[in-house]
Amino acid sequence: MGKQRQIPSRQRILASAKRLFARQGFASTGVRELADDAGVNLAMVNYFFGSKKELLKEILADFFSGYLEILRQELQGDGSIDEKIRRLIHRAIAYIEENQDSMLVTLAELPHDDPDITEYKAEWAKQAMLLINKEICEPLGQQTGQDISPAAVGPLLISMMCSRFLFSPIIEKVRPPFYQQQYLSKYPEIIEKMFLHGIHGLQDLTDAEE
């Protein structure tokens, strides 16, 4: 039928889960609906993943580890702080765009205090903040004398990078008059400038590249 025989069932379930969880929420998506969408039998979900919640955990863990890996690679590299931040933002946004659904699932589950999942999130946040503290907050503090908490900068950074994707389902419905195709391609640049120099730093992005 519609189900592509090439792709193994496990991957199809995972792909459907990301899309459905992102659009309807984890709790609002039934296992039957998920199995139908993936074109597999109902029992296959628990066969491959053990339970519905374990499936969610895998989606979260995947997104977490991917983001953390980018954080490591780009922040521990060479160059000035600004250059590091620039690289990080551009790569992270590309990653978020590629894994948009996973990100939406992760973000929607962030405030929930399910004990099974809380540990994942806490461990991830801890490591991310350690990195940001060492590579951004401390160096920046030595330059300017201020001390800013990674507990403020970390959430701020990721919130800024995700903002477009969090609101895009809505914005697309308001298309005329405000949906401008142009700004999408400049999005990473906007976030980079905003994070470094705020809304007054956006001046020099209209024409010049970099």
Next chain:
Amino acid sequence: MGKQRQIPSRQRILASAKRLFARQGFASTGVRELADDAGVNLAMVNYFFGSKKELLKEILADFFSGYLEILRQELQGDGSIDEKIRRLIHRAIAYIEENQDSMLVTLAELPHDDPDITEYKAEWAKQAMLLINKEICEPLGQQTGQDISPAAVGPLLISMMCSRFLFSPIIEKVRPPFYQQQYLSKYPEIIEKMFLHGIHGLQDLTDAEE
């Protein structure tokens, strides 16, 4: 028993709903659990609100309209753009902090495409973007020559202001070493400086007030 007789049932349901929806998610919170938490009979939820979803709608609509009202009052006031933005950010963050649970419910429901609720969100987003375009983007464009889309600025602004509250349930679990009481009181200032001048504009907030 534990239920305070002074407060009418309808309000108690609403209060419990905000807290439970924020901590467990809307779909994961059963009507029975909600009724028990509020100390009312199961049937009272549908008696007052019609349905579980209508209850959610009321929470969303309340938060939406409150935010929009602040946007109107502060952006259409007197002063330079920077002053307007400053006022807006400080008042909006206070509002978000007061209605933290409502905000978390709203934010978690943002990406979901339930047709019943989508219209609410779209209408709200449209009006917010109209305001931001007229009072921020257009004036700023005349000053600096650039044109930035309200479809970028609107989501960015609210994402930045909410970042702390979105991650606070997690951050509190990572307390040592990064949870610093100090930064909480400076949070509105941090967001204000970040939005206007980026991370390099944070220098002058350590000692001086304003």
Next chain:
DNA sequence: TACGATATTAAACAAACGTTTGATTATTAT
């Protein structure tokens, strides 16, 4: 007191939920 309206209650409803089972088919290695 008696009335109409509002509020509260216990009980029941069908539908959907996540999960498990045991049999059957495919696939792989011997």
Next chain:
DNA sequence: ATAATAATCAAACGTTTGTTTAATATCGTA
């Protein structure tokens, strides 16, 4: 070809879901 392993399937499990109903209680007002 045969045995072992993995994958798929229909069916059923017991709960829990949101909602409704009809009876009762509470209250302000005439």
